[in-house]
Amino acid sequence: MTKNQSIRVGLIGLGGMANAHRKMISELEQLQLSALCDVNDELLHKVGDEEGIGKEKRFNEMEVLIQDPNVDAVISIVPNDLHANVLELCIRHQKPIMAEKPFTLNFKEAEYLAELYEKTPIPCMVGFSYRYIPAFRYAKKLLQENKIGTLRHMEVRYLQSFGAPIFDVPYLWRFNKTVTGTGALGDLGAHMIDSARFLVGEFKSVSALMSTFVPERRDPASGSMRKVEVDDYASFLAELENDVVGTFLTTRNAIGSGNQHEVTLYGDIGSIYVNCEKPDEVLLSLVDAKELQTSKEVLEVPTGYRRQQLEDFIALVTGQEQEGIPDFNDGYRNQKVLERIIESAEKGQSVNIDE
Numbered sequence: 001m002t003k004n005q006s007i008r009v010g011l012i013g014l015g016g017m018a019n020a021h022r023k024m025i026s027e028l029e030q031l032q033l034s035a036l037c038d039v040n041d042e043l044l045h046k047v048g049d050e051e052g053i054g055k056e057k058r059f060n061e062m063e064v065l066i067q068d069p070n071v072d073a074v075i076s077i078v079p080n081d082l083h084a085n086v087l088e089l090c091i092r093h094q095k096p097i098m099a100e101k102p103f104t105l106n107f108k109e110a111e112y113l114a115e116l117y118e119k120t121p122i123p124c125m126v127g128f129s130y131r132y133i134p135a136f137r138y139a140k141k142l143l144q145e146n147k148i149g150t151l152r153h154m155e156v157r158y159l160q161s162f163g164a165p166i167f168d169v170p171y172l173w174r175f176n177k178t179v180t181g182t183g184a185l186g187d188l189g190a191h192m193i194d195s196a197r198f199l200v201g202e203f204k205s206v207s208a209l210m211s212t213f214v215p216e217r218r219d220p221a222s223g224s225m226r227k228v229e230v231d232d233y234a235s236f237l238a239e240l241e242n243d244v245v246g247t248f249l250t251t252r253n254a255i256g257s258g259n260q261h262e263v264t265l266y267g268d269i270g271s272i273y274v275n276c277e278k279p280d281e282v283l284l285s286l287v288d289a290k291e292l293q294t295s296k297e298v299l300e301v302p303t304g305y306r307r308q309q310l311e312d313f314i315a316l317v318t319g320q321e322q323e324g325i326p327d328f329n330d331g332y333r334n335q336k337v338l339e340r341i342i343e344s345a346e347k348g349q350s351v352n353i354d355e
Helices: 016-026 041-051 062-066 080-092 107-119 134-144 184-199 309-317 328-347
Strands: 007-012 031-037 073-076 097-099 124-126 151-159 203-211 216-218 225-227 233-240 245-251 260-267 270-275 281-287 294-300
Touching (some): 007 062, 062 080, 073 080, 080 097, 124 328, 151 184, 184 328, 203 328
Parallel strands (some): 007 031, 007 073, 097 124, 151 245
Antiparallel strands (some): 216 225, 260 270
């Protein structure tokens, strides 16, 4: 496939997050939405009508869409328990894919996929969307320029409030361990892990604590209370490469937080702070070597750091070299760190990532 060819995309899963991907597809001339898949017939035909997709390209079974010769690439927005299945089908049918995070339901599934992928690799992108926040990309450049001196430690937080008891959120699929694998850790923590890997490097060890603050939620179907088996709080200390240490915290019970993913990087002569809720700003603090006074400056992110996520998917599918694309290996490594965090919390001790 050449750079100028239109890439016919099949979209699997038409829930809420699919709307964002439909918008991104519409913004790029090289992508053409050509097929849809969902188990919900009403939703399938509603979106099909909105997008002008013929009924013959509206599927209930994802393998039928994936093996369709008129689908060049797949974008998958399905629940966590289906992530591995979609990836396996794409590997077997040699179809490029943009898959959602977390990579899989658990690390056992990730290991199985890695064996398949090693034999017959495909272009595979994982939806670590915070790599495409301009402030995060600019922060990486400032680190590469040694703007704050030797990096010593980092603090990463991803806070939401929707799960706090006062909001009385009912039992949803996000609280079902069979569907999600984990709670806040896999949903939000996966992004924290990727941000750290993107900005700093690989994890070497973790020491974790996980908790469930709201142990029961009301089932909207039956009205009875159901046990919540996934975490709504996770924190961990980590050692990363080059002796960088990090503290990480995520919860769905942080009153006052909307969708607050923030990173602070501390070096010998300064610090860098970024927050996804301020995507075009970087707070840079520097010490004046002569006066030993710290100055703080809000930097506007230059325009060159804005890149739409699916632009990189196009680059991957068409074989273009592009630095920093979150690929299959990033998904695999992320899932491995998630596994070790869970292991550490269960054992109550520090765990090495590669044992």
